[in-house]
Amino acid sequence: xxxxxxxxxxxxxxxxxxxxxxxxxxxxxxxxxxxxxxxxxxxxxxxxxxxxxxxxxxxxxxxxxxxxxxxxxxxxxxxxxxxxxxxxxxxxxxxxxxxxxxxxxxxxxxxxxxxxxxxxxxxxxxxxxxxxxxxxxxxxxxxxxxxxxxxxxxxxxxxxxxxxxxxxxxxxxxxxxxxxxxxxxxxxxxxxxxxxxxxxxxxxxxxxxxxxx
Amino acid sequence: xxxxxxxxxxxxxxxxxxxxxxxxxxxxxxxxxxxxxxxxxxxxxxxxxxxxxxxxxxxxxxxxxxxxxxxxxxxxxxxxxxxxxxxxxxxxxxxxxxxxxxxxxxxxxxxxxxxxxxxxxxxxxxxxxxxxxxxxxxxxxxxxxxxxxxxxxxxxxxxxxxxxxxxxxxxxxxxxxxxxxxxxxxxxxxxxxxxxxxxxxxxxxxxxxxxxxxxxxxxxxxxxxxxxxxxxxxxxxxxxxxxxxxxxxxxxxxxxxxxxxxxxxxxxxxxxxxxxxxxxxxxxxxxxxxxxxxxxxxxxxxxxxxxxxxxxxxxxxxxxxxxxxxxxxxxxxxxxxxxxxxxxxxxxxxxxxxxxxxxxxxxxxxxxxxxxxxxxxxxxxxxxxxxxxxxxxxxxxxxxxxxxxxxxxxxxxxxxxxxxxxxxxxxxxxxxxxxxxxxxxxxxxxxxxxxxxxxxxxxxxxxxxxxxxxxxxx
Numbered sequence: 001x002x003x004x005x006x007x008x009x010x011x012x013x014x015x016x017x018x019x020x021x022x023x024x025x026x027x028x029x030x031x032x033x034x035x036x037x038x039x040x041x042x043x044x045x046x047x048x049x050x051x052x053x054x055x056x057x058x059x060x061x062x063x064x065x066x067x068x069x070x071x072x073x074x075x076x077x078x079x080x081x082x083x084x085x086x087x088x089x090x091x092x093x094x095x096x097x098x099x100x101x102x103x104x105x106x107x108x109x110x111x112x113x114x115x116x117x118x119x120x121x122x123x124x125x126x127x128x129x130x131x132x133x134x135x136x137x138x139x140x141x142x143x144x145x146x147x148x149x150x151x152x153x154x155x156x157x158x159x160x161x162x163x164x165x166x167x168x169x170x171x172x173x174x175x176x177x178x179x180x181x182x183x184x185x186x187x188x189x190x191x192x193x194x195x196x197x198x199x200x201x202x203x204x205x206x207x208x209x210x211x212x213x
Numbered sequence: 214x215x216x217x218x219x220x221x222x223x224x225x226x227x228x229x230x231x232x233x234x235x236x237x238x239x240x241x242x243x244x245x246x247x248x249x250x251x252x253x254x255x256x257x258x259x260x261x262x263x264x265x266x267x268x269x270x271x272x273x274x275x276x277x278x279x280x281x282x283x284x285x286x287x288x289x290x291x292x293x294x295x296x297x298x299x300x301x302x303x304x305x306x307x308x309x310x311x312x313x314x315x316x317x318x319x320x321x322x323x324x325x326x327x328x329x330x331x332x333x334x335x336x337x338x339x340x341x342x343x344x345x346x347x348x349x350x351x352x353x354x355x356x357x358x359x360x361x362x363x364x365x366x367x368x369x370x371x372x373x374x375x376x377x378x379x380x381x382x383x384x385x386x387x388x389x390x391x392x393x394x395x396x397x398x399x400x401x402x403x404x405x406x407x408x409x410x411x412x413x414x415x416x417x418x419x420x421x422x423x424x425x426x427x428x429x430x431x432x433x434x435x436x437x438x439x440x441x442x443x444x445x446x447x448x449x450x451x452x453x454x455x456x457x458x459x460x461x462x463x464x465x466x467x468x469x470x471x472x473x474x475x476x477x478x479x480x481x482x483x484x485x486x487x488x489x490x491x492x493x494x495x496x497x498x499x500x501x502x503x504x505x506x507x508x509x510x511x512x513x514x515x516x517x518x519x520x521x522x523x524x525x526x527x528x529x530x531x532x533x534x535x536x537x538x539x540x541x542x543x544x545x546x547x548x549x550x551x552x553x554x555x556x557x558x559x560x561x562x563x564x565x566x567x568x569x570x571x572x573x574x575x576x577x578x579x580x581x582x583x584x585x586x587x588x589x590x591x592x593x594x595x596x597x598x599x600x601x602x603x604x605x606x607x608x609x610x611x612x613x614x615x616x617x618x619x620x621x622x623x624x625x626x627x628x629x630x631x632x633x634x635x636x637x638x639x640x641x642x643x644x645x646x647x648x649x650x651x652x653x654x655x656x657x658x659x660x661x662x663x664x665x666x667x668x669x670x671x672x673x674x675x676x677x678x679x680x681x682x683x684x685x686x687x
Contacts, residue, residue, distance in 0.1 A: 015531075016535075017531065017532075017535050018410045018411070018510050018535075020510075020647075020649045022628070022647070022649045022650075022651065022652050023649065023650055023651065026651055026655070027628055027629055027630045027652075030249050030277075030630060031249070031278065031293065031295035031296050031299060031630065032252075032295065032299075033252035033253070033256070033298060033299055033302045034252075034253065034256070035253055045650065045651050045655060050637065050655060050656070074531070075411060076410060076411040076414065076444065079410060079411065079414075079444060080346065080647065080649060081345075081346050081628070081647075082250060082344055082345055082346045082360040082361060082362055083249075083250060083362075084250065084253075084362035084363040084364060087362075102411060102414060104414070104444070105414060105415065105444065105446045106346055106360050106361065106362055109361070109362060109364075109365060109378065110362035110363075110364065110365075113362065113364035113365065114364065123531075161233070161235055161236075162233070163232070163233055163235075163236060174364075174368055174376060175261065175263065175367060175368050175371045175372065176261075178238065178368065178371075178372045178374060178376065179263075179371065179372060181229065181230055181238060181372075182372070184229055184230055184238075185229050185238075185240070185266075185372060185373065185374060188229040188240055189240070189373075192226075192227075192240065195226075195478075196226070196338060196478060197471065197474070198336055198338075198467060198471055198472075198474070198475035198478070199242040199336065199338065199339045200242070200270075201242070201243055201270075201333075201334040201335075201336065201339075201466075202243070202269050202270060202271075202272065202313060202334070
């Protein structure tokens with residue numbers, strides 16, 4: 001079974017409702033033009049004291065959760081700013097999946113575009129899952145073929161749009177896929193420009209597709 | 214055709230292809246970029262040896278990292294090496310791909326959500342995307358605008374489209390006249406407090422009703438700007454005469470004949486009679502009072518004369534813990550009054566409240582008064598044009614005479630990516646959109662409020678009911 005069809009590992013509870021992306025990736029780590037080094041910034045204020053010292057009580061700093069691959073979050077996880085750095089940072093911390101009752105809208109798309117698996121489960125199911133995992137070394141198993149989340153004998157089915165499942169499992173080149181539809185895009189543009197000329201607010205280019213040689 | 218909502222009409226008119234039951238390929242008329250959510254998109258584009266499909270439908274601004282020191286624009290030099298690299302990198306990307314850039318020293322420079330409407334580039338019926346969550350602002354003019362991530366920025370650059378997950382329709386009706394001393398900022402804080410930080414998650418919100426119809430174009434921008442704080446994917450207001458007049462004034466490139474044709478199209482942009490909304494909320498304008506946030510989420514807001522809530526009364530254990538955590542971070546105790554709370558800083562600006570109308574409201578309160586001695590107060594106009602207009606109207610002189618710092622435009626202390634930052638423990642009366650933990654600086658404490666309330670806080674040195682302040686001075 002391929003890596004992306006199965007995620008098995010330690011799940012860390014981070015049960016904060018409305019955990020915004022400012023907290024997941026604070027501003028000082030956004031002054032970058034690459035994706036590198038964001039592991040340091042992920043959940044920074046929760047993980048570290050202002051002097052840089054580690055907060056020993058924070059879940060990801062506790063020895064039993066050190067190698068967590070799954071986060072179990074609160075409602076509206078990843079709300080707020082559109083910064084995709086939040087997703088990159090979590091992944092660089094080793095997180096491969098987040099389970100929560102709901103997710104912020106832009107974060108949801110950002111996560112899937114980077115193959116960070118997001119699973120929506122009811123609050124009660126999450127509570128049961130955490131109880132079970134506590135007895136099982138905090139380990140969970142996510143099976144993307146069975147679309148099932150389990151811990152020992154406890155198992156919950158979950159749903160994921162087929163498009164999203166494929167994105168996670170196969171890692172689609174979204175831009176490449178859309179570029180296959182370029183003739184449709186160009187045809188749409190012609191119709192649209194004729195029907196709504198007022199929507200061209202900056203002068204249109206002269207058909208130069210800006211391709212670098 | 215069955216009755217459609219305004220949202221559905223906008224999606225339909227920009228659908229290039231239906232991908233599955235939940236997703237369409239959505240065409241973007243305009244794409245706006247900033248320096249911090251676009252660099253990795255350009256890098257990925259280059260790595261894949263792809264180009265920008267429609268460079269002339271892209272606009273780029275340096276907004277978040279820019280310094281706002283009260284020197285001339287020409288003297289603005291970004292000293293922080295990482296920020297300077299972001300600015301020069303954006304310049305390089307724009308030059309290489311032929312994209313229009315409002316650079317650091319450009320006289321039109323400012324915040325994307327202020328610049329784009331003030332040039333008349335946001336029009337009813339358009340789809341406008343930007344790597345910034347407050348792109349919902351453009352719904353104020355009847356355009357479908359929403360924030361995207363960096364991967365999506367790359368997708369738009371290469372294809373001028375977005376793989377778009379459809380939202381459901383939610384309508385928020387507000388009828389009646391806003392009470393004296395309140396503004397649209399108080400209204401949106403009330404709405405977010407009532408529906409919750411995720412109450413509109415998964416929805417495109419249409420604001421309707423007589424209160425909304427009476428709002429100016431700029432006030433509507435404040436409303437739609439903050440809809441994202443209730444989780445909304447987009448916010449919309451039906452275009453009307455107010456919208457047309459605003460665009461007529463701003464859109465220099467639109468000739469008489471173009472405008473007449475556009476009007477014909479724009480008049481079709483409304484939710485049809487019988488169009489179905491999955492959810493509807495109704496509010497009365499009379500319910501609105503000056504609102505202030507007490508916590509660390511925009512939905513943790515109360516009327517200025519109310520008491521700070523008690524975690525024990527917060528419903529379930531989960532909510533109680535969140536309330537207790539917010540109170541601890543904010544250094545507040547349950548059951549105490551929010552009015553009278555001393556503040557250290559005042560920030561008037563941001564894409565929520567950095568427009569000329571906001572500055573007029575604040576200046577009217579400040580006029581002839583002095584900022585309280587212990588307070589450091591700053592006004593950061595949303596754009597170069599707003600700044601110049603405020604200077605011409607004498608607003609800048611009022612702020613300066615009162616002891617405010619009159620600064621250069623930018624996002625500034627809304628998210629504190631530049632050097633306008635709260636120190637740990639500092640308490641700020643802020644006209645911005647987010648009071649998240651650490652948002653305006655680690656350990657900083659943000660109270661969101663209207664420009665009028667922020668002005669009142671600056672004068673009195675504490676959170677104050679602007680209505681009583683006005684009475685004292687009349």
